[in-house]
Amino acid sequence: MRSLLPCAVILTAASFIFAAPSPRTSPYKVKESVFPPQDWKIHSPSPPEHNIELKIGLPQPNFHVLEKHLYEVSDPSHPRYGQHLSKAEVEAIVAPHPESLELVTEWLASHGLGEEDITRSPAKDWMTITVPVREAEKMLDTTYHVWKHTTTGESIIRTTSFSLPIHLHDHIDVIQPTTTFARLRSFKSTVHKVDKETGQVVAQSNTPIISASGISVDPSCNTTITVSCLKQLYNAKGITPSATTENSFGITGYLNQFANFQDLQSFYALEVPEAVNSSFRVISVAGGQNNQTLSEAGDEADLDIEFGFGITFPINGTFFTTAGSPPFIPDMNNPTDTNEPYTTWLDFVLAQEEIPLVITTSYGDGEQTVPKSFAIRVCAGFAQLGARGVSLTFSSGDGGVGDGDPDPTTQTCITNDGKNRTEFLPLFPASCPFVTAVGGTTHVPEVAANFSGGGFSNYFTRPSYQNAAVSAFLDNLPKGTFAGLFNRNGRAYPDVAAQADNFQVVAGGEVQLFGGTSAASPTFAGFVALLNDARLKAGLPSLGFLNPLLYSTAISAFNDITSGNAPGCGTEGFNATVGWDPVTGLGTPDVGKLIKLVRYL
Ligand SMILES: *[C@@H]1O[C@H](CO)[C@@H](O)[C@H](O)[C@H]1NC(C)=O
Ligand SMILES: *[C@@H]1O[C@H](CO)[C@@H](O)[C@H](O)[C@H]1NC(C)=O
Ligand SMILES: *[C@@H]1O[C@H](CO)[C@@H](O)[C@H](O)[C@H]1NC(C)=O
Ligand SMILES: *[C@@H]1O[C@H](CO)[C@@H](O)[C@H](O)[C@H]1NC(C)=O
Ligand SMILES: *[C@@H]1O[C@H](CO)[C@@H](O)[C@H](O)[C@H]1NC(C)=O
Ligand SMILES: *[C@@H]1O[C@H](CO)[C@@H](O)[C@H](O)[C@H]1NC(C)=O
Ligand SMILES: *[C@@H]1O[C@H](CO)[C@@H](O)[C@H](O)[C@H]1NC(C)=O
Secondary structure, eight states, X not given: OOOOOHHHHHHHHHSOOOOSSOOSSOOEEEEEEOOOOTTEEEEEEOOTTOEEEEEEEOOOTTHHHHHHHHHHHHOTTSTTTTOXXXXXXXXXXXXXXXXXXXXXXXXXXXXXXXXXXXXXOTTSOEEEEEEEHHHHHXXXXXXXXXXXXXXXXXXXXXXXXXXXXXXXXXXXXXXXXXSOOOOOEESOOGGGOBOHHHHSOOOXXXXXXXXTTSOEEOGGGGTOBOHHXXXXXXXOTTOOOOSSSSOEEEEEEOTTOXXXXXXXXXXXXXXXXXXXXXXXXXXXXXXXXXXXXXXXXXXXXXXXXXXXHHHHTTXXXXXXXXXXXXXXXXXXXXXXXXXXXXXXXXXXXXXXXXOOSXXXXXXXEEGGGSOHHHHHHHHHHHHHHHHTTOEEEEEOOSSTTSSSOSOTTTOOOBOSSSSOOBOOOOEETTTOTTXXXXXXXXXXXXXXXXXXXXXXEEEEEOOGGGHHHHHHHHHHSOTXXXXXXXXXXXXXXXXXXXXXXXXXXXXXXXXXXXXXXXXXXXXHHHHHHHHHHHHHHTTOOOOOSOHHHHTTGGGGGEEOOOSOBOOBTTBOOOBOOSSOBTTTBTOEEOHHHHHHHHTTO
């Protein structure tokens, strides 16, 4: 089973040298300062008695050790492949230095906050406190304001700069909410919602059509995607996973997107009759709801559960519903301001012993709306899940090279660094190197969906697993193409792709067609769960963090998508090309080939 890792324990204590003794009080100095995004404006002073939940991230001095383990257990050519770490092992590695714990605890005590006021993460790398804004302002030597979003009218309480006593600067990585202006959005774009009439299943002829990999597919799949179409296209027809293995599959839900049981049954009756009467488990995170009134059914949530659970039936399915949804009106009656909800989810899930082996997320936002320090910590949380054997997929976004705004005519693509430059804007979490970002294709034979999000991170450098693939793409890009508009050395995404348009969904009791990379992520993730089924049946561990496998041994088991492009930021965007490209990644999966391969790793 799992190997023990003695080195982790030793390194925790030894690899961080402090200058001692530290002063216990010191003058304040600015810790972090950001420019607010263009679409957020100061609205009013913050109500002083408004409670704010502050999350304090202590440095993880041995994160590089975790990263090394992660890459070893995820690299199919490494002897430790598949030897995932336990919860306790991961927590021991990411634990903060005792001196950080002591100094930060002491600082909180000096503001009247005792152990009973602090919630600590299992690894003790996060401390959470709830204080009135006036107290947070004192602790951080800052002034909070209510900020309003210029187009959606959402409001949040944030600041553009905060300070800490100098002696704490090396002992605190991040404190949020302070400078984060992210606005989580769902990638099920309403602009791709197709009219039932025009999108209805219309067989152009009765002759099967042929996919890029030479597989014959029902003609209706060119205009309407069903679970059966995806199984045909991705060579997964007849592959039936088993319910009796320890396999599991999870879907995250945010923004009051409720997964409707009745819609799922109607969908099953239509597309997956053998699954009728089967259901899924709902886990509420931080008080997240799952209202079953049909009018409350979420388009995004229904799309995700219907295709995700439809592909993976009868594997045990979990839907996580995480609270926190705009518009948030900060006033005295609305007692807490929340962080970006995917960190709330991450905290919750990292504290669990049992986590679904594959988890898909169809939400994200512009990388630049998340301060770099915070993005790094969130991404480090995803690495922890990978080290524990969990595969994470995220939609790559629906705005091509733009900021996730699916309408290319309103995309601004303005940097948030005080210079207001025009640049391609990558999305987060897709830009995190420890997740698998899924782009979109459409039609048969498959071409790149013209909204498929892709690009290059400005925060994360290119991980070595994608060096060869991404260099080949850049080498073939005509000299000077989009010069200055993207970071050639950044983590490039998406990693892979799947169909992303004309998905036939039952939502709110109606049959509708939806599109967006929101559809692609649960699709790809669903097939990964089938790969896990094959591995578990063969007595092997789950796949865990996928990318090192995808870019090496598995590369030949992808259908390369070589045509189409995804416009954005007033350009035609990148092209889908032979080999990896920032529109469709390595391409779409050939599940039959992948299963043969992963059974022997
Ligand atoms: C599928 O639809 C696309 C777009 O309408 C079209 O270009 C393509 O030829 C169709 N495929 C087949 C096999 O008819
Ligand atoms: C599936 O999940 C349920 C809890 O929802 C659990 O009782 C059951 O044992 C799980 N089945 C398997 C095969 O793990
Ligand atoms: C589903 O449950 C209903 C009510 O219990 C039953 O009548 C029906 O036969 C079941 N359908 C399947 C496919 O199991
Ligand atoms: C569910 O939503 C309906 C319609 O919006 C509302 O009337 C009802 O109170 C909600 N139920 C719960 C438990 O919140
Ligand atoms: C950038 O845009 C903001 C908001 O529109 C403006 O306040 C600021 O002066 C601009 N900065 C530069 C360098 O143009
Ligand atoms: C993408 O293609 C659709 C039709 O297939 C078209 O309506 C839309 O304008 C295109 N979008 C862009 C950004 O080119
Ligand atoms: C995409 O391909 C078209 C047609 O071959 C070409 O004109 C264009 O320059 C390419 N764009 C990029 C960014 O490579």
